[in-house]
Amino acid sequence: MKQFFKTRLEWILLVVVLIGHLVLLSTRLSRSEQTPLLRAWTMEVAYPFLKHVVGSVSSVAVLWRDYIDLRHAREENAELKGQIEQYRRTVLGYEERIREIGRLQVLSDLEASLGLPSVKARVIGADPTHWYQSRILDKGREAGLARDCPALSADGVVGRIVQVSRNSSVLQLITDVDSGVGVLLENSRAQGVLKSEAGHQPFIEYVGSSEEVVVGEKVLTSGLDQIYPKGLLVGYVTDSKPAKQVFQRVGVTLSANVSKLEEVLVLKKEPRS
């Protein structure tokens, strides 16, 4: 008998398994509403493995996809950054150009309102020593500039031309220690000379001590120096102090910011008849 089982073991196993399957099938058929216990157990046992294996595979897949995406994103990011930088530079350039056009437009308006022959010039440099207050302009004799041509900004008088070459000129600012502008006060009509001292506020000399000076009063060019046309705005009175002899010293704040000049309007000299 033992011999029989030994020689036909595989077959017996086959039959048992088949029967077992049939039993399983039969249980499934009989209670189709519920998951068979064995199946559920099998599923429960298999679940963690499946979960991790499939999860791992999908994680790797996601990781790989992310990596690919990241690589693309990085390249795209670098490209976009470059584009943004380029756009930013372009915008900055445009903004600067717009500001410049605005300033030049203001000068053009001033030119039109003055009705005097003039030239717009750009500041290309400043004084190479720290003793003078001057600017170097990009226009010279060829553009019609000459010595003593007055220069204005949109806010008021800024100085006069003191040196001229063919294509450039030196503009002496009204804040220079050697500068002197003939001025008058708008209300009192008191006349004087606007002067400057290094590092100090400009002031008007030779205003009689009997003149009534009002703080905030406009200071205009008098035209008596034969350089600046009469009536151009120079600044405003800030204070007044008694000076030597019969004069008072009138402090002035300039209407134009001469330290930040970028473009100026230079009035051409009218030919003397």
Place this chain on the structure above:
Amino acid sequence: MANFLRSTAVLIIIVSTVVLQVLLTRYFPRLLLDLPLVAVLYLTMAKESLLWTILSGTVVGFLQDSLSPGPLGLNGFTKIAVGSLTYMANTVIAIDRGATRWGLLFVSSLLAALLFLALRILFLNRNETMDGERILLSGLINACAGLPLFYLFEKISQPANE
């Protein structure tokens, strides 16, 4: 030929200091640094030749005066005079130490300022008010900026000297 090229290079450096000064003061109007003076003093100390002081002082002074409202000769005179004094000091004291150089730059800068003002009062009949604080500050700035600039000039002129 090599000497000519070397001299040309040095002159270009000198001219560059004036150009740089023009640009610097364009954007920093209150700058008290006098780069061309520092360049002249450097040449005086480095070359140990009065000829170089005169040449560089003349070139720098002429350029500065040309681009300024002031009369020609004012800056040239100042620079040559101060350069010559530095040259004389150079023959007496060893100026290879940083502190000595700093002191020499400071004193030279003060002298240049005083001489400039004196010339304006004497020759141009200007009623100058001496701003001592400004002159001292200018001296300090020139001395402090001068040391690294000396080093830079040395670096620039080294290949030419070899």
